[in-house]
Structures are given as structure tokens and as C-alpha cells.
Amino acid sequence: MELLELESLINALNDKQISAEDLVRLEAEVSQNPESLQCYLAMMDIENLLHHQCNLNDSIKPVVLVEQVLKHQKAKTWKLVALSTAALLLIGILSLTLFVSDRAPLTFALGPDTQYSLSHSNAKADTEELVMKKGSRLKLEYGTAQLTFASGVKAVIKAPADIEMLELDKIRMQTGTAWYNVPSGAEGFTVLTSELKVVDLGTEFGILASLDSPDEVHVIEGKVQVSSVKHASDVHDLVSSQAVKRNSFGKLDNTSFNEALFINKLPTSSEPFIVLQDQFNNGLLNWSNSKGNAIIAEGDYGNNCQLNTLGQSDHSLLHFDSTGKLIKSEGQNYLVLGDRSNPAPNSIIKQFKINKGRIYTVYFRHAASQNGLQKLSVSVDFNKQIIESHQYDSSPSRWTSNSFIFTSKKDGYATINFNNNGSIDSKDSDTLLDSVLVTSSPNKKSSSK
Amino acid sequence: MATQQLSTSDFIRLLTEHQIPIRGLILSMAPGCQDVNDILQDINVVLWEKKNSYTQGTNFKAWAYAISRIKVMQYWDQQRKLGKISLSNEFLETIAEARSKDTPSYLEDKLQKLNHCLSLLKEKEQQLVHARYSESITLESYASQVGSTTGTMKVNLYRIKKKLKSCVEKKITPNSNLS
Structure with missing residues (x-):
């Protein structure tokens, strides 16, 4: 038999799509031809090892479920108890699900000004009740939610978030900023993001999961095991005040611990939520460079320029919180629009989602380098029509904070454009931009649901 | 000579070390079986119960494989009773016999090579492999996420697995490209 046909038949066998006739042929070939036997074993090795690599944290441990021991044993009660206790204590891998009823739900509560959608794997299930079961998916457009699991695990999640309940002790969080508290007895609680697998070992921790930036895990107290989805062997055991972040190779790097990113209870009053923010510490990853030159700079900008990000009073080491208050920034980068050639x-653009009737506030900091006054223009488009436009003077060697507000009349995606229109090229001075933040808040004058 | 029994902790260590080879034996004798984890758990229970029959210093793999082999045979007996297509006992014996010749470091070496080969795959290919083999996501839901069909995903997976098999066998160098 040709190798191609042999591999194809083995693959069909693995996919349970082999006919009885082909199975007989395959059996004969593998039994009689040593080379075919080696090919068969090699393909099965690939199956086995891929499963191992993709489930690294689970597959290397022997799983002896007490339930199975009890079912399997025919001996007396005392022996059963002794065996099951040994299995529990010594092997230490006992699925929590043995003790938790399948019907025990995950309940959740919503914070003020929260827009959510809930779906269940069972289409007939009630989507009005704030309950999640296996297969349920909760999406937060904006606002906050507090989840309470049957095991006692608690989570407070900030939008935008997309959460799916995989098991009673395992959830997938594709997006969201979440704080988790795992009580004693619920260790092993697992959160999967698209980039990380986070297994709790008894602790309090936070996860940032975003489609725009690398996922992060911050351990507030206790211990957590984090592995990279892309490199399953890259496993980090984190303890209190440690944090990791996915790097551009998909591996995990240590990053600054920041507990303030997370909230551990629902807010009592409505606060603006962040729609987009960028301090340009991840390059121009999230922006399109629509025209001309836009580069990332760090620290001093040019020989004669007083601007720097390294500690002087007039620097860019500031960012905004969701209320517009200035806070310490996370990095030293900023954006430069334009240059001599x-x-x-020169402009950059980015889309963000807007909802009808809500108020959006756009914050940013800007400056001009070296010799002259420059201009920064900011516009917001919806369906290629400008709905808001402003121009600002950027002072030489001085960072300035500005903001403007607009109300959305429709649901959809708006495009924000920062450019240096009106700047004077002969001055050999560039427009600098940093700390962009857009927040959304309810329009209290309009009726909200 | 008096037989020496293993301490419980040593037994658990051995059992842990042999989880991947035992799973490999099950997969080879029951390809495509969706109950592999259940069979493995069942085998673990039996090994645990029979741990006093294992003598320290003897070949743990041979002892565990012998028990595993019987359990997989029992699985196929059940399948036959249910009228399902099954592998012949002769074929199963051939596979079990071949597997018994695997050296202790065999899978470890292969895993190292596979890890390297996986890193040479394109990101989309890595994601597809993860979607197929991770227990946290199904191929169906992944196909729907990326706007494709399960059938297309299976065809792509087959190509990727052939690439991986070839890569592992070639003992490629770190700078090689996987094409």
C-alpha cells in the first residue's frame, strides 16, 4: 500500500470515518508490513502527544475519581472509604463536580449602567433570569457584572467582556477585565482566555483579556498557574504581587503588578466606562496609519527639545482614569505625527463601537516638539460623515491635556482620526500625541432602559 | 528473595510518569475512541487497586501495559456486543506487542521534537491544532468562530498532522522551516 493511502486510512480511522472494508485492508497492511506498522504507531504518537501538549495541565496527572472507585469496588464499606480517601488525599485529583449538582447554577448580578446579552446552549432556557449553566454565554457591552459560582468562586467583571461557562469550575473569557476570588476547596478553578490558561491554586487574582492587547494575569493573593495557549510548555507559577503578560511570540513575560486595574465589588453608582485607551506602549498595534508618518518615540525628543518622558514636571508620564482625572501612565512612549520628509x-485612525443616545468623552494629551507651535486635529466620523471635529494648538515642549464630548445618535462603529492638519512643516517641529482615552456614559436626560 | 513493595508515594510517582505512555497504548489500540479518558481512568483505578501486586524494581511499564491491554480488550468486547465495527483481536495484539517495545525515553524524545515542530507551524495552524486537541474547545465551535466548516477544518488538520509527523521523523534543525 502506498504511504499516502496508508496515512489517509489511518486518519479516517482516527476520525471514525473508515468503512468496514477499508478497516480490514488497513488491519492486514499494518499487521503484515513492519513499515506500515511503524507509520501507524507514529501517527498515533502524534495524536497522543498533541493531546498532551494541548491539555498540559491536566493530562500528566493520574485521574482517579472516587466515584469510579466506588462503582468499581465490590468490597466492604470500610475498604471503600479508605480507598477513596487515599485517592483523594494522595493522588489529590478529585473533580469538584462530584460534589456539586449539575443543576447548581452560576448566578450573576449587574452593576449600574450595564448592557448585557445572555445565551444558553439550550435554546429554550430562560435568558431573562440572571443565571448561567454549562454552555451559557454572557456578553457585557458595557458596565459590570458579579458572578457567583456554586463552588463559592466570585468574580467581578468589567466590560467589554465575553464569558462562556464551560464547566462548573471552568470558564472561557475571551474579553474582559475580571477579578476572581477562589475560596478554599475550590482550587483548580480555571479561566481560559484566547491566549492564556489560568489555573487557580487558592487565591485572588485578576485577568485582563482583550482582542486589542496582550492578555495579562495579576495575582493579588495566593498562587496561580498560568500557561500560554500558544506555547503550552511555557508555564508560570505566580504568587502574590506578581503578574505576567503574553509577549509577541505568544510566550509569557513578567509585567508590573497592578491591583488597581480590577474591582472586587460592583460599583454603586454609574461611572463612565472605557471604550478605548492607548498610551502607545504596544506600538501602533491598534491603529491604522492612514496617511504620512506616525512613529512611536520614547524619552527625549531631539537635541534641542525639552520634552521628555523621564521625570521632568512637563512630561508625558500621565494618563487619564475613566473620570478624566490624571493618573500615572504605564510607560514612556508617545506618538509622533509627521517629520521633515x-x-x-499625517494621521492615525481607529474604530470603536458606539451606542445610540450615550455620551462619549475623548481625552488625550499632546505637545509640539522643538521650535514651533503645531496643530493637532481630532475628528470622529460615523459612516464617513464627520460628527465631531476639533483643532488644538500644540505648544512647543509642553504637554497639554484636552477633551471633548459628543453624543451618539446611532448604534455602530465610529472612527476617530488624530492628525497634524495645519501644522507648519518649515518649523521642523512635530506633533506629539499620548494618553488617548475614550469613555462612554449614559445620557441622563434621555430615557434609558 | 523477598519481594519488596513500593511506598504509596513512589507508586503514585510511577503512575504519574506513565500516564502519557498508557494513554498512547489506549489510543493505538482504540483509535478515534472518544472514551479514551474514561478508559484511562478505569485503568488507573485497577492499577491503584492492584498496586500491591507490583514488585518494586520490576518493569512498571510492562506491568501497567499488561493490565491496560486487558482493559482495552474489554472495551472492544463491549463494542462488539453493541454491534459496532471493531478492530480484530489479532490486530490489537500486534499493536500491543509493538507498543511493549517502546523504550522509556521514546515518547519524551518525540515530545521534544514535536514541540519544536509545533513552533514552526503558522499561527492559524497552531490555533487549529489547539482547537482539535484541547478539551476546552471543540473543533465545531472553533470552525464556527473562524467562519469555516468542520469538514474543512478536518482536511486542514490532516495536512498539519502529516507535516508534523514528517517533521518529527526528520529530526529537523531549529532553523528549518516547516513547509
Whole structure:
């Protein structure tokens, strides 16, 4: 038999799509031809090891479920108890699900000004009740939610978030900023993001999961095991005040611990939520460079320029919180629009989601380098029509904070455009931009549901 | 000579070390079986119960494989009773015999090579492999996420697995490209 046919038949066998006739042929070939036997074993090895690599934290441990021991044993009660206790204590892998009823739900409560959608794997299930079961998916457009698991695990999640309950002690969180508290007895609680697998070992921790930036895990107290989805062998055991972040190779790097990113209870009053923010510490990853030159700079900018990000009073080491208050920034990067060989306009753009009737506030900091006054223009488009436009003077060697507000009249995606329109090229001075933040809050004058 | 029994902790260590080889034996004797984890758990229970019959210093793998082999045979007996297509006992014996010749470091070496080969795959291919083999996501839901069909995903997976098999066998160098 040709190798291609042999591999194809083995693959069909693995997929349970082999006919009885082909199975007989395959059996004969593998039994009689040593090379075919080696090929068969090699393909099965690939199956086995891929399963191992993709389930690294589970597959290397022997799983002896007490339930199975009890079912299997025919001996007297005392022997059963002794055996099951030994299995529990010594092997230490006992699924929590043995003790938790399948019907025990995950309940959740919503914070003020929260927009959510809930779906269940069972289409007939009630989507009005704030309950999640296996297969349920909760999406937070904006706002906050507090989850309470049957095991006692608690989570407070900030939008935008997308959470799916895989098991009673395992959830997938594709997006969201979440704080988790796992009580004693519920260790092993697992959160999967698209980039990380986080297994709790008895603790309090936070996860940032985003489609725009690398996922992060911050351990507030206790111990957590984090592995990379892309590199399953890259496993980190984190303890209190440690944090990791996925790097551009998909592996995990240590990062600054920041407990303030997370909230551990639902807010009592409605606060603006962050729609987008960028301090340009991840390059221009989240932006399109629509025209001209836009580069990331760090620290001093040019010989004659007083601007720097390294500690002087007039620096860019500031960012905004969701209420517009200035806080310490996370990095030293900023964006430069234009240069000597790229006359204005130079621009960057990014889309963000807007909802009808809500108020959006756009915050940013800007400056001009070296010799002259420059201009920064900011516009917001919806369906290619400008709905808001502003121009600001950027002072030489001085960072300035500005903001503006607009109300959305429709649901959809808006595009924000920062450019240096009107800047004077002969001055050999560039427009600098940093700390962009857009928040959304309810319009208290309009009726909200 | 008096037989020496293993301490419980040593037994658990051995059992842990042999989880991947035992799973490999099950997969080879029951390819495509969706109950592999259940069979493995069942085998673990039997090994645990029979741990006093294992003598320290003897070949743990041979002892565990002998028990595993019987359990997988029992699985196929059940399948036959249910009228399902099954592998012949002769074939199963051939596979079990071949598996018994695997050296202790065999899978470890292969795993190292496979890890390297996985890192050479494109990101989308890695994601597809993860979707197929991770117990946290199904191939169906992944196909729907990326706007494709399960059938297309299976065809792509087959190509990827062939690439991986070939890569592992070639003992490639770290700078090789996987094409």
C-alpha cells in the first residue's frame, strides 16, 4: 500500500470515518508490513502527544475519581472509604463536580449602567433570569457584572467582556477585565482566555483579556498557574504581587503588578466606562496609519527639545482614569505625527463601537516638539460623515491635556482620526500625541432602559 | 528473595510518569475512541487497586501495559456486543506487542521534537491544532468562530498532522522551516 493511502486510512480511522472494508485492508497492511506498522504507531504518537501538549495541565496527572472507585469496588464499606480517601488525599485529583449538582447554577448580578446579552446552549432556557449553566454565554457591552459560582468562586467583571461557562469550575473569557476570588476547596478553578490558561491554586487574582492587547494575569493573593495557549510548555507559577503578560511570540513575560486595574465589588453608582485607551506602549498595534508618518518615540525628543518622558514636571508620564482625572501612565512612549520628509497631514485612525443616545468623552494629551507651535486635529466620523471635529494648538515642549464630548445618535462603529492638519512643516517641529482615552456614559436626560 | 513493595508515594510517582505512555497504548489500540479518558481512568483505578501486586524494581511499564491491554480488550468486547465495527483481536495484539517495545525515553524524545515542530507551524495552524486537541474547545465551535466548516477544518488538520509527523521523523534543525 502506498504511504499516502496508508496515512489517509489511518486518519479516517482516527476520525471514525473508515468503512468496514477499508478497516480490514488497513488491519492486514499494518499487521503484515513492519513499515506500515511503524507509520501507524507514529501517527498515533502524534495524536497522543498533541493531546498532551494541548491539555498540559491536566493530562500528566493520574485521574482517579472516587466515584469510579466506588462503582468499581465490590468490597466492604470500610475498604471503600479508605480507598477513596487515599485517592483523594494522595493522588489529590478529585473533580469538584462530584460534589456539586449539575443543576447548581452560576448566578450573576449587574452593576449600574450595564448592557448585557445572555445565551444558553439550550435554546429554550430562560435568558431573562440572571443565571448561567454549562454552555451559557454572557456578553457585557458595557458596565459590570458579579458572578457567583456554586463552588463559592466570585468574580467581578468589567466590560467589554465575553464569558462562556464551560464547566462548573471552568470558564472561557475571551474579553474582559475580571477579578476572581477562589475560596478554599475550590482550587483548580480555571479561566481560559484566547491566549492564556489560568489555573487557580487558592487565591485572588485578576485577568485582563482583550482582542486589542496582550492578555495579562495579576495575582493579588495566593498562587496561580498560568500557561500560554500558544506555547503550552511555557508555564508560570505566580504568587502574590506578581503578574505576567503574553509577549509577541505568544510566550509569557513578567509585567508590573497592578491591583488597581480590577474591582472586587460592583460599583454603586454609574461611572463612565472605557471604550478605548492607548498610551502607545504596544506600538501602533491598534491603529491604522492612514496617511504620512506616525512613529512611536520614547524619552527625549531631539537635541534641542525639552520634552521628555523621564521625570521632568512637563512630561508625558500621565494618563487619564475613566473620570478624566490624571493618573500615572504605564510607560514612556508617545506618538509622533509627521517629520521633515512627511509634510502635514499625517494621521492615525481607529474604530470603536458606539451606542445610540450615550455620551462619549475623548481625552488625550499632546505637545509640539522643538521650535514651533503645531496643530493637532481630532475628528470622529460615523459612516464617513464627520460628527465631531476639533483643532488644538500644540505648544512647543509642553504637554497639554484636552477633551471633548459628543453624543451618539446611532448604534455602530465610529472612527476617530488624530492628525497634524495645519501644522507648519518649515518649523521642523512635530506633533506629539499620548494618553488617548475614550469613555462612554449614559445620557441622563434621555430615557434609558 | 523477598519481594519488596513500593511506598504509596513512589507508586503514585510511577503512575504519574506513565500516564502519557498508557494513554498512547489506549489510543493505538482504540483509535478515534472518544472514551479514551474514561478508559484511562478505569485503568488507573485497577492499577491503584492492584498496586500491591507490583514488585518494586520490576518493569512498571510492562506491568501497567499488561493490565491496560486487558482493559482495552474489554472495551472492544463491549463494542462488539453493541454491534459496532471493531478492530480484530489479532490486530490489537500486534499493536500491543509493538507498543511493549517502546523504550522509556521514546515518547519524551518525540515530545521534544514535536514541540519544536509545533513552533514552526503558522499561527492559524497552531490555533487549529489547539482547537482539535484541547478539551476546552471543540473543533465545531472553533470552525464556527473562524467562519469555516468542520469538514474543512478536518482536511486542514490532516495536512498539519502529516507535516508534523514528517517533521518529527526528520529530526529537523531549529532553523528549518516547516513547509
